[in-house]
Amino acid sequence: MKGRLKGAQKGHSLLKKKADALQLKFRSILKKIIDTKQTMGEIMKEASFSLAEAKFATGDFNHAVLQNVNKAQIKVKTRKDNVAGVNLPIFESYQDGADSYELAGLAKGGQQLKKLKVNFGNAINLLVELASLQTSFVTLDEVIKITNRRVNAIEHVIIPKIERTLAYIISELDELEREEFYRLKKVQDKKKKIAKEKAALHAERKARGLDQGDGGPGESIFDEEHDEDLLF
Amino acid sequence: MPASKYKNGEQRMIGVIGDEDTCTGFLLAGVGDKNPKKGLGPNFFVVEKMTKQADIEEGFRSLVSRDDIAVILICQHIANDIRYLIDEQTAIASKSALPCILEIPSKQIAYDGSKDPVLSKLRQFLGEK
Numbered sequence: 617m618k619g620r621l622k623g624a625q626k627g628h629s630l631l632k633k634k635a636d637a638l639q640l641k642f643r644s645i646l647k648k649i650i651d652t653k654q655t656m657g658e659i660m661k662e663a664s665f666s667l668a669e670a671k672f673a674t675g676d677f678n679h680a681v682l683q684n685v686n687k688a689q690i691k692v693k694t695r696k697d698n699v700a701g702v703n704l705p706i707f708e709s710y711q712d713g714a715d716s717y718e719l720a721g722l723a724k725g726g727q728q729l730k731k732l733k734v735n736f737g738n739a740i741n742l743l744v745e746l747a748s749l750q751t752s753f754v755t756l757d758e759v760i761k762i763t764n765r766r767v768n769a770i771e772h773v774i775i776p777k778i779e780r781t782l783a784y785i786i787s788e789l790d791e792l793e794r795e796e797f798y799r800l801k802k803v804q805d806k807k808k809k810i811a812k813e814k815a816a817l818h819a820e821r822k823a824r825g826l827d828q829g830d831g832g833p834g835e836s837i838f839d840e841e842h843d844e845d846l847l848f
Numbered sequence: 849m850p851a852s853k854y855k856n857g858e859q860r861m862i863g864v865i866g867d868e869d870t871c872t873g874f875l876l877a878g879v880g881d882k883n884p885k886k887g888l889g890p891n892f893f894v895v896e897k898m899t900k901q902a903d904i905e906e907g908f909r910s911l912v913s914r915d916d917i918a919v920i921l922i923c924q925h926i927a928n929d930i931r932y933l934i935d936e937q938t939a940i941a942s943k944s945a946l947p948c949i950l951e952i953p954s955k956q957i958a959y960d961g962s963k964d965p966v967l968s969k970l971r972q973f974l975g976e977k
Contacts, residue, residue, distance in 0.1 A: 653967060682871065737877045
């Protein structure tokens with residue numbers, strides 16, 4: 617029982633440490649996300665501006681682009697980052713394969729198109745970073761909630777229960793001990809009483825024996841109480 | 849509906865739901881993929897003024913249920929239209945965490961931080977602590 621209490625207490629302190637570590641990481645992410653979102657807003661504005669410029673130079677190429685989609689060049693790789701036992705997803709953008717729009721804009725407006733591609737490329741990198749932060753944020757939030765719930769459960773339910781059980785057991789044992797003691801005392805008192813009575817009887821018989829001299833040995837045999845039982 | 853669990857080092861793509869200009873821009877950067885091998889269809893969805901609400905929802909749902917897309921970029925004014933779907937997705941996201949839905953500003957409409965669910969949660973936390 618005591619072992620269980622110890623185990624529960626240790627588990628509680630460990631969980632608390634985990635919750636604290638997670639909170640720390642959580643808060644460091646918070647500020648980062650807000651800053652990144654601000655930057656993202658600006659970058660998107662810039663990107664759309666260069667899009668308008670390119671359109672102005674090249675004419676409307678939306679349809680051509682939408683039709684010519686083939687294979688994705690920019691992909692993200694997922695990675696698991698372990699923080700205090702929690703797996704947080706991290707995205708890394710990487711280039712896979714050649715630029716399929718290499719030849720676009722050769723006719724006119726190539727410069728703007730290039731700038732546009734670069735701008736949107738930057739935007740994507742930032743967005744990928746933001747995505748990682750956001751997923752970590754959401755995951756951490758969930759995990760922190762769960763861990764805190766467990767910490768509270770251990771603290772307010774499990775440990776008091778074990779302590780109450782322990783207290784009950786101790787009180788029961790104490791009571792048994794008291795009963796035992798009382799019983800012992802009673803037996804001792806009884807024995808003392810019996811010994812006293814025997815002594816008194818003996819003394820009385822002795823006195824009588826002296827008065828009735830001849831019937832001494834015979835009488836004493838008859839009057840002899842039977843021996844106490846020998847119990848092994 | 850939620851995407852399957854991700855493993856370490858897997859390749860994923862970026863999906864886009866936006867107006868024509870946004871999609872074009874991102875496609876030019878190299879995000880677009882028509883998935884000829886897997887037959888899952890393009891990983892972007894163009895939303896115009898006359899696209900029906902049901903179509904937008906359908907597009908969103910199909911992108912979200914694909915397990916080869918890790919990030920979905922969605923223009924904020926479209927996100928506002930399907931706000932309830934996004935909220936549902938974020939609620940489920942606690943199990944699988946993917947795909948991550950990112951709201952981006954569109955040309956016409958400035959970025960409204962109060963509508964973004966993640967930002968509002970952030971503000972809550974910072975406000976409390």
